[in-house]
Structures are given as C-alpha cells and as structure tokens.
Amino acid sequence: MVSARQQATPSCPKSADLAKHHAELMVKVAQHQDWVAFQELFLFFGPRVKAMMLKAGADNALAEDVVQETMTKVWRKAGLYVANRGSVSAWVYTVARNTRIDRVRRASSQAYDDIDDLDLESDEPTGEDQAHLSQQATSIAAAVQELPKEQREVIELAFMHDLPQSEIAEKLSLPLGTVKSRLRLAYGKLKVRLEDYK
Amino acid sequence: MTVVHHLDDSTLMRFASGNVDEAFSVAIAAHLELCGQCRAALRAAESCGGRLLELTDVADIEDDAFDRLRDHIEGSEINLVQLKPSDARPARHADASETSIPKPLQCYVGLSLDDVTWTTVAPGVLKRDITLSTKTTNKLYMLHIAAGKQMPEHGHGGSELTLVLSGAYKDHHGRFARGDIADLDEHDEHQPRVDGDQPCICLIAAEGHTKPKGLVARLLRPIVGI
Ligand SMILES: [Zn+2]
Numbered sequence: 001m002v003s004a005r006q007q008a009t010p011s012c013p014k015s016a017d018l019a020k021h022h023a024e025l026m027v028k029v030a031q032h033q034d035w036v037a038f039q040e041l042f043l044f045f046g047p048r049v050k051a052m053m054l055k056a057g058a059d060n061a062l063a064e065d066v067v068q069e070t071m072t073k074v075w076r077k078a079g080l081y082v083a084n085r086g087s088v089s090a091w092v093y094t095v096a097r098n099t100r101i102d103r104v105r106r107a108s109s110q111a112y113d114d115i116d117d118l119d120l121e122s123d124e125p126t127g128e129d130q131a132h133l134s135q136q137a138t139s140i141a142a143a144v145q146e147l148p149k150e151q152r153e154v155i156e157l158a159f160m161h162d163l164p165q166s167e168i169a170e171k172l173s174l175p176l177g178t179v180k181s182r183l184r185l186a187y188g189k190l191k192v193r194l195e196d197y198k
Numbered sequence: 199m200t201v202v203h204h205l206d207d208s209t210l211m212r213f214a215s216g217n218v219d220e221a222f223s224v225a226i227a228a229h230l231e232l233c234g235q236c237r238a239a240l241r242a243a244e245s246c247g248g249r250l251l252e253l254t255d256v257a258d259i260e261d262d263a264f265d266r267l268r269d270h271i272e273g274s275e276i277n278l279v280q281l282k283p284s285d286a287r288p289a290r291h292a293d294a295s296e297t298s299i300p301k302p303l304q305c306y307v308g309l310s311l312d313d314v315t316w317t318t319v320a321p322g323v324l325k326r327d328i329t330l331s332t333k334t335t336n337k338l339y340m341l342h343i344a345a346g347k348q349m350p351e352h353g354h355g356g357s358e359l360t361l362v363l364s365g366a367y368k369d370h371h372g373r374f375a376r377g378d379i380a381d382l383d384e385h386d387e388h389q390p391r392v393d394g395d396q397p398c399i400c401l402i403a404a405e406g407h408t409k410p411k412g413l414v415a416r417l418l419r420p421i422v423g424i
Contacts, residue, residue: 045251046259047257050259054257072267072271090245091248093247093251101216107333108223111220115230115301117290118230140245140246144246144253162215163217164217186246187207188207194245
C-alpha cells in the first residue's frame with residue numbers, strides 16, 4: 001500500500017521512473033487483472049487522453065466517451081503490451097490515437113490494427129527490457145523537451161491537436177514544405193536518441 | 199526482398215500522429231507490412247506522441263468515470279487478451295510469398311494478386327478502383343502495367359504514394375520493386391517505365407485535387423477531367 005502522500009504524483013515526473021512504474025502496473029493488469037494498478041493508470045492517462053480529444057475538437061461528452069473506450073482497450077489488450085515496444089505512454093498514445101481516428105475523425109483505424117501484430121526486426125527479448133526501457137524513455141523525454149520551440153509547436157499540433165500538415169502550415173503562416181521539414185528534423189532527433197540506446 | 203525506397207520521415211510522423219485518411223492509411227500500412235525498417239522507425243515516431251501525452255495539461259474528468267469503466271468492463275465480461283509471459287506477443291511474420299497482398303489491402307481486393315479483377319483503361323494498362331468505407335476526397339487504386347510500357351510524364355495534384363506489389367518500374371528516382379514506395383509531393387514529376395519482362399502491379403494513394411481557384415477552373419474541371 002502506498003500512502004496518500006506518495007500517491008500524489010508530481011505534474012512532470014521523472015520519465016525513467018514513470019516509464020518503469022507504468023510498465024510494472026501494466027504487468028499487474030495483464031497477469032492479475034489488478035484493479036488497483038489499473039485505477040492508477042486510469043488516473044494518470046484518463047485526464048490526458050481527454051485533453052488530447054478536446055484539443056482535437058471533440059466536445060466534452062465525446063471526449064469522455066473516447067476516454068472510456070481507450071481505457072477499455074488498454075484493459076483488454078494489456079497482455080499485448082510488451083516493454084520492448086516502447087513506453088506505456090507511447091502504447092496508450094497509439095490506442096487513443098486509433099480511437100480518435102474512428103470516433104473523432106470518423107475515418108478508419110483498421111489499417112493500423114492490421115499491422116499491429118507484426119514482428120519487429122529488432123524484436124529480441126533481451127532480459128534487460130526494463131533497464132533498456134528506462135534509458136529509452138529518458139532519452140525520448142529529453143529529445144522532445146530539447147526540441148527548438150518551432151519544432152515542438154509543429155509536433156504538438158500534429159500529435160495532440162490532430163491538425164493536417166496543410167492546416168498547420170496555414171495556422172502558423174508557413175509554407176507546407178517548412179512544416180514537413182520541421183517534422184523531419186524533430187523525428188531525426190528522436191531517432192538519433194533511440195539509436196544511442198540500441 | 200530488400201526494400202530500397204521508404205516512406206519520407208514526415209509521412210511516418212503523419213501516420214504516427216494519426217493524421218491520415220483511409221486511402222493513405224492503407225498504402226502506408228501496406229508498405230509497413232513489407233518493411234521492417236519502417237515499422238521500427240514508426241515506433242520512434244509514436245514514442246513522440248507518448249511523451250507529448252505525458253506532458254499535456256490534464257483535463258478534468260467526470261468523478262464517476264473510473265467506476266463507470268469498471269462497471270462496464272465487469273458487466274460485459276470483456277475478454278482480456280490472455281498471454282503467458284513466455285509468449286508475450288505472438289508476432290505475425292509478414293507473408294513472404296511474392297503474390298500475396300499485404301493484410302491492410304486484403305479486405306478490399308482479396309488475398310492474392312492473382313484474384314484481383316481489373317478494368318482496361320489504356321493499351322497495356324489495367325486499373326482497379328478501390329471503394330473506401332469512410333468519407334475522403336483522396337483516392338486509392340491499383341494499376342497493372344504491361345512489361346516495357348512507359349507512362350506519360352505526369353505531375354500530381356497533391357501528394358501521392360505508389361507502392362510496388364509485383365514486378366518493377368524505373369524512373370529518375372531509381373528502380374522500384376516489391377515493397378518499395380515512392381513518396382512524392384505535388385512538385386514531383388516523373389515518367390515511370392516498367393522494368394524487366396514482368397508486368398508491374400502497384401497500389402496508389404493520391405490526394406484529391408486541391409480546390410480549383412477561380413470560377414473558370416471550376417467550370418472547366420469536369421470537362422477536361424483534371
Ligand atoms: Zn520502409
């Protein structure tokens with residue numbers, strides 16, 4: 001049992017600790033259907049997934065619905081999450097993103113599901129997944145926070161506000177090519193960081 | 199099969215952020231099915247979304263949200279995907295057969311390239327239009343182009359993805375064979391020629407034409423078919 005004091009999560013927790021802790025909670029959900037662990041994940045991710053949907057233009061009722069649907073999938077698919085595919089946050093993001101495609105954009109996330117179970121070439125369970133995950137999470141976190149303001153702004157509009165590149169260009173009064181090159185630069189920095197920890 | 203031509207990094211970021219319609223999602227996912235390198239790259243792009251989710255300002259959630267969720271899950275006996283720790287992920291291996299259709303495309307045209315039904319649109323050029331299930335202005339179709347055939351030089355109304363599923367073609371970007379994808383923007387012009395003695399079959403996702411600017415252009419469009 002944790003005390004109320006320990007439970008109060010700081011607003012921006014250290015990413016390595018957070019990644020490790022979330023991975024442990026996921027294991028408890030997957031292997032023991034642990035409701036206490038799941039509630040903690042819900043309290044962390046629920047309000048964030050809701051914020052993501054509001055930013056993408058959902059109204060309050062739809063955003064609440066998407067939270068319910070996303071977290072139901074997280075519960076149901078907990079056994080499919082494995083540490084070597086990235087942090088729990090990255091995985092929950094993909095579950096929320098797919099739900100957003102279907103419910104908010106009214107498009108289809110079927111193609112994402114179709115390739116979700118494919119193996120990765122780099123898929124080699126090493127037994128050091130936890131340590132690897134922590135390092136990788138720290139690295140990604142730093143990379144995102146170190147991005148120049150103009151790159152951070154573009155990825156925020158793409159990933160959280162769900163704006164098409166053409167609308168990002170319009171909103172920021174930039175040529176489309178500049179939006180694309182900022183996305184490429186941001187991606188390049190993440191990739192370099194990840195390769196450091198391979 | 200070694201994939202040489204990949205998705206542009208900005209397209210990977212776009213797919214990771216979920217900002218794709220059905221036509222582009224199918225073409226991108228079909229390349230990802232055939233390309234382990236881009237699948238690994240996608241994970242890096244998605245981790246960016248994960249970090250932004252952690253950092254976002256939280257929204258107030260309804261007080262009974264968790265209780266409702268728990269009632270819903272317990273009430274509907276939602277099945278957990280149960281896995282033993284030893285086989286935490288039953289990885290599917292992409293079908294290596296040269297005539298197989300990548301899974302994201304199968305629900306539209308069947309399992310094998312041999313089963314696809316075509317319509318002749320020009321000498322040596324067969325086309326298969328794909329009907330999408332959700333609303334979009336973009337188009338998804340397949341082309342079957344005879345050996346030795348050269349397409350007229352053309353530009354594009356918007357961005358366009360061309361994924362080779364069988365055979366090969368060449369243009370000034372290089373040689374494109376099964377698994378290779380040409381990720382072209384509207385400024386790109388090319389004149390592909392089928393390479394080798396086999397027909398080239400490809401999947402194309404194309405952005406709908408951007409809004410014609412003037413009244414004259416709007417009136418002419420249906421006539422000249424641009
Ligand atoms: Zn690739």
